[in-house]
Amino acid sequence: MAHFDEKAKPFSHQWMNDRLAVDTxxxxxxxxxxxxxxxNFLWAMGMILAATFGLLIVSGIFLVMYYQPDxxxxxxxxxxxxxxxxxxxxxxxxxxxxxxxVVFLIIYIHxxxxxxxxxxxxxxxxxxxxxxxxxxxxxxxxxxxYMLPWxxxxxxxxxxxxxxxxxxxxxFLGGIGNIPAVxxxxxxxxxxxxxxxxxxxxxxxxxLPLVIIGVIVLHFAALRIPHVNNQxxxxxxxxxxAKLYKEDSKKESKVIPFNPVFLSKDIFVMGIxxxxxxxxxxxxxxxxxxxxxxxxADGLKTPLHIYPEWYFLWSYEILRPFPFNVGLVAFGFAxxxxxxxxxxxxxxxxAPANRRGLFKFWFWLMLVDMIVLTVMGKLxxxxxxxxxxxxxxxxxxxxxxxxxxxxxxxxxx
Amino acid sequence: xxxxxxxxGMALGGFAALGGIAALYAAKRTWDPLPSVKAxxxxxxxxxxxxxxxxxxxxxxxxxxxxxxxxxxxPKSDRDVVVGGNHYLVVIGSCTHLGCIPAYLxxxxxxxxxxxxxxxxxxxxxxxxxxxxxxxxxxxxxxGTSLVLGESGxxxxxxxxxxxxxxx
Amino acid sequence: MKExxxxxxxxxxxxxxxxxxxxxxxxxxxxxxxxNNFVYDGKADIEEANNAIEVAxxxxxxxxxxxxxxxxxxxxxxxxxxxxxxxxxxKLQGNAVAGEASFALCMAxxxxxxxxxxxxxxxxxxxxxxxxxxxxxxxxxxxxxMASNVDHKYADTMMHPMGTIKTMITTPQQIADVVAFxxxxxxxxxxxEVAFEDACGRCHANRYGNLTQLGATPxxxxxxxxxxxxVKVLDEQDRIKAYMGKLxxxxxxxxRARSEIYMETFIQNxxxxxxxxxxxxxxLTSEGYGMVKAYLxxxxxxxxxxxxxxxxxxxxxxxxxxxxxxxxxxxxxxxxH
Numbered sequence: 001m002a003h004f005d006e007k008a009k010p011f012s013h014q015w016m017n018d019r020l021a022v023d024t025x026x027x028x029x030x031x032x033x034x035x036x037x038x039x040n041f042l043w044a045m046g047m048i049l050a051a052t053f054g055l056l057i058v059s060g061i062f063l064v065m066y067y068q069p070d071x072x073x074x075x076x077x078x079x080x081x082x083x084x085x086x087x088x089x090x091x092x093x094x095x096x097x098x099x100x101x102v103v104f105l106i107i108y109i110h111x112x113x114x115x116x117x118x119x120x121x122x123x124x125x126x127x128x129x130x131x132x133x134x135x136x137x138x139x140x141x142x143x144x145x146y147m148l149p150w151x152x153x154x155x156x157x158x159x160x161x162x163x164x165x166x167x168x169x170x171x172f173l174g175g176i177g178n179i180p181a182v183x184x185x186x187x188x189x190x191x192x193x194x195x196x197x198x199x200x201x202x203x204x205x206x207x208l209p210l211v212i213i214g215v216i217v218l219h220f221a222a223l224r225i226p227h228v229n230n231q232x233x234x235x236x237x238x239x240x241x242a243k244l245y246k247e248d249s250k251k252e253s254k255v256i257p258f259n260p261v262f263l264s265k266d267i268f269v270m271g272i273x274x275x276x277x278x279x280x281x282x283x284x285x286x287x288x289x290x291x292x293x294x295x296x297a298d299g300l301k302t303p304l305h306i307y308p309e310w311y312f313l314w315s316y317e318i319l320r321p322f323p324f325n326v327g328l329v330a331f332g333f334a335x336x337x338x339x340x341x342x343x344x345x346x347x348x349x350x351a352p353a354n355r356r357g358l359f360k361f362w363f364w365l366m367l368v369d370m371i372v373l374t375v376m377g378k379l380x381x382x383x384x385x386x387x388x389x390x391x392x393x394x395x396x397x398x399x400x401x402x403x404x405x406x407x408x409x410x411x412x413x
Numbered sequence: 414x415x416x417x418x419x420x421x422g423m424a425l426g427g428f429a430a431l432g433g434i435a436a437l438y439a440a441k442r443t444w445d446p447l448p449s450v451k452a453x454x455x456x457x458x459x460x461x462x463x464x465x466x467x468x469x470x471x472x473x474x475x476x477x478x479x480x481x482x483x484x485x486x487x488p489k490s491d492r493d494v495v496v497g498g499n500h501y502l503v504v505i506g507s508c509t510h511l512g513c514i515p516a517y518l519x520x521x522x523x524x525x526x527x528x529x530x531x532x533x534x535x536x537x538x539x540x541x542x543x544x545x546x547x548x549x550x551x552x553x554x555x556x557g558t559s560l561v562l563g564e565s566g567x568x569x570x571x572x573x574x575x576x577x578x579x580x581x
Numbered sequence: 582m583k584e585x586x587x588x589x590x591x592x593x594x595x596x597x598x599x600x601x602x603x604x605x606x607x608x609x610x611x612x613x614x615x616x617n618n619f620v621y622d623g624k625a626d627i628e629e630a631n632n633a634i635e636v637a638x639x640x641x642x643x644x645x646x647x648x649x650x651x652x653x654x655x656x657x658x659x660x661x662x663x664x665x666x667x668x669x670x671x672k673l674q675g676n677a678v679a680g681e682a683s684f685a686l687c688m689a690x691x692x693x694x695x696x697x698x699x700x701x702x703x704x705x706x707x708x709x710x711x712x713x714x715x716x717x718x719x720x721x722x723x724x725x726x727m728a729s730n731v732d733h734k735y736a737d738t739m740m741h742p743m744g745t746i747k748t749m750i751t752t753p754q755q756i757a758d759v760v761a762f763x764x765x766x767x768x769x770x771x772x773x774e775v776a777f778e779d780a781c782g783r784c785h786a787n788r789y790g791n792l793t794q795l796g797a798t799p800x801x802x803x804x805x806x807x808x809x810x811x812v813k814v815l816d817e818q819d820r821i822k823a824y825m826g827k828l829x830x831x832x833x834x835x836x837r838a839r840s841e842i843y844m845e846t847f848i849q850n851x852x853x854x855x856x857x858x859x860x861x862x863x864x865l866t867s868e869g870y871g872m873v874k875a876y877l878x879x880x881x882x883x884x885x886x887x888x889x890x891x892x893x894x895x896x897x898x899x900x901x902x903x904x905x906x907x908x909x910x911x912x913x914x915x916x917x918h
Contacts, residue, residue, distance in 0.1 A: 079834055083884060084789065188445070189454075190474045195447065261914065270906070271902050271906040278895045282889075282891070294881075
């Protein structure tokens with residue numbers, strides 16, 4: 001039985017401490033949660049992602065008050081009701097649309113930061129895996145959200161992407177991997193229709209956000225034991241450094257507390273990010289709202305060009321240049337490849353890629369290759385572009401196959 | 414003692430998992446297409462009512478379906494659906510260019526799309542203009558003098574295999 | 582400083598990606614069409630006819646090639662002759678007073694009664710002098726199908742809903758007179774909504790502007806009346822559908838679905854962006870198009886003013902926020918190094 005101070009006034013500090021251990025919680029989660037000092041602004045991307053997710057939730061709450069998940073009214077509830085009638089409805093919509101696009105830019109920066117500094121291995125595997133899981137969940141969230149305005153691109157992207165779940169063509173492997181029933185099961189119909197729209201609405205506003213919040217908690221928890229990495233991949237004793245900090249030998253200590261020191265830098269970086277973000281919201285939102293989606297969904301009329309949003313283009317391009325069945329295998333590989341990174345990288349060295357021999361080339365080649373894939377993924381599949389796309393797709397796959405070999409004999413830095 | 418406790422724990426866990434699987438089955442069924450949707454996915458068309466060289470338009474899965482009974486003088490095609498010795502053109506009436514609905518000109522024995530001038534003959538094959546391929550044939554199964562759209566019968570499978578149409 | 586170097590690397594790759602998926606990709610997906618600056622001299626039509634000949638030359642089937650090439654050559658000759666004549670007529674001195682008498686012939690159909698005549702409701706001509714270009718009007722009176730660049734739909738212009746004009750106004754001087762009358766007497770100060778209704782509204786609805794093909798939808802007292810009106814609209818839409826091949830799209834938010842340059846070149850010559858489309862050229866003047874565009878932007882992007890009013894405040898707020906955050910960061914980090 002714990003000891004309670006009988007004289008403590010209700011809700012006083014002492015009273016709260018006795019019941020909720022607020023001092024301990026504060027220490028553990030913020031003032032004595034130690035972060036390395038040797039970091040740069042790329043370490044702020046996590047908090048920027050959290051803030052952007054917050055913006056998405058807040059703007060989403062207001063949008064869902066007027067959005068109607070009905071194939072007959074969805075388009076106008078977004079484009080007329082929210083944009084014209086609802087007070088500041090346009091603002092929420094533009095914030096939601098721009099944030100949905102920008103959040104992926106930050107995710108990619110966050111991911112490549114992790115790859116560059118080797119923050120996915122030597123005890124940090126669970127951070128990487130939970131992060132990749134978040135990437136998949138955010139992709140599903142973005143895709144389901146894209147269905148909701150029920151424009152031409154919503155409908156046809158929904159059609160094309162759900163078709164992929166039908167597996168291989170009938171003539172492949174004696175038809176074993178041909179499962180069109182799965183497509184109909186996902187859609188709840190033979191073509192995207194009312195059942196499709198309402199279930200993606202449910203996924204978008206309830207199930208997926210719930211799961212995302214859960215995995216974010218896991219992602220944060222995964223950081224506690226291996227600690228945050230630093231710019232040099234240096235391993236040091238956090239407890240010893242924390243002691244130095246608390247003894248006011250801050251210069252000698254290699255750590256800083258999350259709150260307020262780490263946070264003060266995060267918030268400064270966040271400020272710069274918000275200036276840019278709101279510039280996009282007010283003056284340059286159209287990059288996040290494809291013009292094709294301002295034509296209402298029409299199942300009888302295929303748009304001239306069908307392409308996913310920019311953040312899916314690299315994996316779409318890995319699907320596209322090959323014959324269908326081969327493409328599907330390549331596409332499946334691209335979806336899991338990054339999950340395997342900690343296990344394909346055989347080197348024990350945790351250091352920036354530029355100090356890691358062949359891995360240096362692997363990193364920059366991968367980055368450039370993914371950008372090439374992204375650009376090719378949007379271009380119409382004609383002429384030279386198809387070949388460039390195919391070469392880039394093959395390089396992508398080869399890079400992952402080669403990774404164990406080029407890291408195996410890496411010298412210790 | 415401890416092994417017995419383990420056993421009881423496992424028994425409970427196993428039993429709970431059984432319930433979980435049952436619930437998953439219910440969840441799976443909830444996601445299935447509704448009976449009304451499924452019924453809409455299969456349209457039965459009575460071909461005996463069709464008149465020669467007169468276009469009938471039916472609806473299947475939200476798409477217009479053209480049915481044209483051919484008379485003796487009209488050219489036959491291996492894209493025809495043959496029922497009781499009669500040849501029928503059965504296609505999705507949506508232009509393969511940009512999805513407009515072509516009109517049938519019985520005098521000229523052809524389909525003309527008013528949107529971009531695409532033309533198709535009575536076999537549904539594109540003969541002029543921008544359409545990239547013939548009008549698609551919906552999956553069908555012959556059942557007596559009727560046609561069930563949405564089910565693929567051997568005749569349809571043969572057309573698919575011969576590359577006369579693409580699956581929709 | 583190291584952080585700036587890292588920032589430069591991040592910014593570089595971000596901008597390259599942006600350039601690739603936006604400006605570059607769109608430049609590859611949509612063909613470049615140049616604006617004719619609202620001059621209707623047939624240059625674009627003749628160029629199209631020339632291109633058709635080039636396409637015909639590449640046909641492999643010899644028999645088909647011969648027929649298509651022959652038709653294409655004939656079309657080029659016809660287009661050249663037609664626009665040369667239009668140019669001749671536009672040099673004539675039109676007499677507005679004489680034109681008024683001939684204009685009475687137009688009123689038989691263009692009477693504002695709202696009755697569909699062979700495809701669409703003929704437009705009211707009250708603002709025609711301000712809305713439509715002189716050269717275009719001359720061409721239209723000479724041969725409506727050629728002027729609108731939809732002659733591919735008609736074997737003979739007489740089949741065009743306005744085709745009979747050729748039997749009513751016949752001489753070049755008569756045409757010049759009528760056009761002079763329209764350009765001097767049928768002028769008005771345009772408003773965006775009127776311009777849209779006159780130029781586009783008989784085929785295209787604009788539901789965000791409460792417009793159907795029959796104009797603004799009034800408020801009805803009973804459901805019966807509302808339904809009766811709805812049926813009238815549906816009937817009109819059916820007639821237009823039969824005429825155009827499909828119902829022309831609602832233009833409520835077309836200004837967001839198409840780029841500015843697309844809309845500007847499309848309206849001058851729909852064929853330039855949608856080859857063989859049944860949409861006729863409308864012949865708007867630059868001023869007339871400005872008004873139509875203003876209306877489309879009003880219904881398509883109603884929050885523009887609010888956005889521009891609020892934008893600077895939010896951005897300034899975050900600039901100040903960032904400055905304060907920088908000072909706080911400096912104070913927190915000053916003892917660390």
